[in-house]
Amino acid sequence: MNKHTITVFQELFRRVGDEYSLEKTADDFWFNQHEWTEEEQKNFIKWLTDYLMVHKEARHELMNFPIRNKKRCEQTAMWFNLQYGWKTKK
Numbered sequence: 001m002n003k004h005t006i007t008v009f010q011e012l013f014r015r016v017g018d019e020y021s022l023e024k025t026a027d028d029f030w031f032n033q034h035e036w037t038e039e040e041q042k043n044f045i046k047w048l049t050d051y052l053m054v055h056k057e058a059r060h061e062l063m064n065f066p067i068r069n070k071k072r073c074e075q076t077a078m079w080f081n082l083q084y085g086w087k088t089k090k
Contacts, residue, residue, distance in 0.1 A: 004058035
Protein backbone atom coordinates (compact mmCIF):
# COMPACT_ATOMS: atom_id res chain seq x y z
CA MET A 1 0.00 0.00 0.00
CA ASN A 2 1.27 3.48 -0.83
CA LYS A 3 2.14 6.26 1.62
CA HIS A 4 -0.94 8.44 1.16
CA THR A 5 -3.33 5.50 1.05
CA ILE A 6 -1.96 4.40 4.43
CA THR A 7 -2.41 7.95 5.75
CA VAL A 8 -6.06 7.90 4.68
CA PHE A 9 -6.66 4.54 6.36
CA GLN A 10 -4.93 5.77 9.52
CA GLU A 11 -7.31 8.75 9.58
CA LEU A 12 -10.31 6.48 8.94
CA PHE A 13 -9.41 4.34 11.95
CA ARG A 14 -8.40 7.32 14.12
CA ARG A 15 -11.86 8.83 13.74
CA VAL A 16 -13.43 5.83 15.48
CA GLY A 17 -10.79 5.61 18.21
CA ASP A 18 -8.80 2.76 16.70
CA GLU A 19 -5.33 2.41 15.25
CA TYR A 20 -4.82 1.19 11.68
CA SER A 21 -2.85 -1.95 10.92
CA LEU A 22 -2.86 -4.11 7.81
CA GLU A 23 -3.97 -7.10 9.88
CA LYS A 24 -7.18 -5.29 10.88
CA THR A 25 -8.22 -5.10 7.22
CA ALA A 26 -7.44 -8.73 6.36
CA ASP A 27 -11.02 -9.94 6.95
CA ASP A 28 -13.39 -9.40 4.02
CA PHE A 29 -15.84 -7.57 6.29
CA TRP A 30 -13.34 -5.52 8.33
CA PHE A 31 -15.35 -2.34 7.69
CA ASN A 32 -18.11 -3.73 9.96
CA GLN A 33 -15.80 -3.47 12.99
CA HIS A 34 -16.90 0.08 13.76
CA GLU A 35 -19.76 2.51 13.22
CA TRP A 36 -19.94 6.26 12.88
CA THR A 37 -22.63 8.90 12.59
CA GLU A 38 -23.62 10.57 9.33
CA GLU A 39 -21.96 13.74 10.65
CA GLU A 40 -18.69 11.89 11.31
CA GLN A 41 -18.92 10.41 7.83
CA LYS A 42 -19.44 13.85 6.28
CA ASN A 43 -16.47 15.21 8.23
CA PHE A 44 -14.26 12.39 6.98
CA ILE A 45 -15.31 13.02 3.37
CA LYS A 46 -14.54 16.72 3.81
CA TRP A 47 -11.15 15.90 5.35
CA LEU A 48 -10.28 13.53 2.49
CA THR A 49 -11.44 16.04 -0.12
CA ASP A 50 -9.17 18.70 1.41
CA TYR A 51 -6.31 16.20 1.71
CA LEU A 52 -6.58 15.33 -1.98
CA MET A 53 -6.68 19.01 -2.94
CA VAL A 54 -3.40 19.65 -1.10
CA HIS A 55 -1.44 16.45 -1.87
CA LYS A 56 -0.71 15.86 -5.54
CA GLU A 57 0.82 12.44 -4.82
CA ALA A 58 -2.35 11.37 -2.99
CA ARG A 59 -4.41 12.31 -6.03
CA HIS A 60 -2.15 10.12 -8.16
CA GLU A 61 -2.59 7.20 -5.75
CA LEU A 62 -6.35 7.40 -5.33
CA MET A 63 -7.77 9.00 -8.47
CA ASN A 64 -8.09 7.69 -12.02
CA PHE A 65 -7.72 11.22 -13.39
CA PRO A 66 -5.69 13.02 -10.72
CA ILE A 67 -6.54 16.62 -11.50
CA ARG A 68 -6.74 19.27 -8.79
CA ASN A 69 -10.44 19.91 -8.97
CA LYS A 70 -12.61 20.23 -5.85
CA LYS A 71 -15.58 18.37 -7.33
CA ARG A 72 -13.40 15.49 -8.59
CA CYS A 73 -11.61 15.25 -5.23
CA GLU A 74 -14.94 15.19 -3.41
CA GLN A 75 -16.26 12.47 -5.73
CA THR A 76 -13.15 10.41 -4.99
CA ALA A 77 -13.61 10.95 -1.24
CA MET A 78 -17.23 9.83 -1.50
CA TRP A 79 -16.18 6.77 -3.52
CA PHE A 80 -13.50 5.91 -0.94
CA ASN A 81 -16.05 6.18 1.85
CA LEU A 82 -18.52 4.01 -0.05
CA GLN A 83 -15.85 1.33 -0.58
CA TYR A 84 -14.05 1.47 2.78
CA GLY A 85 -16.04 3.63 5.21
CA TRP A 86 -17.59 2.40 8.43
CA LYS A 87 -21.23 1.44 8.85
CA THR A 88 -23.44 4.41 9.60
CA LYS A 89 -25.24 4.37 12.96
CA LYS A 90 -29.01 4.35 12.75
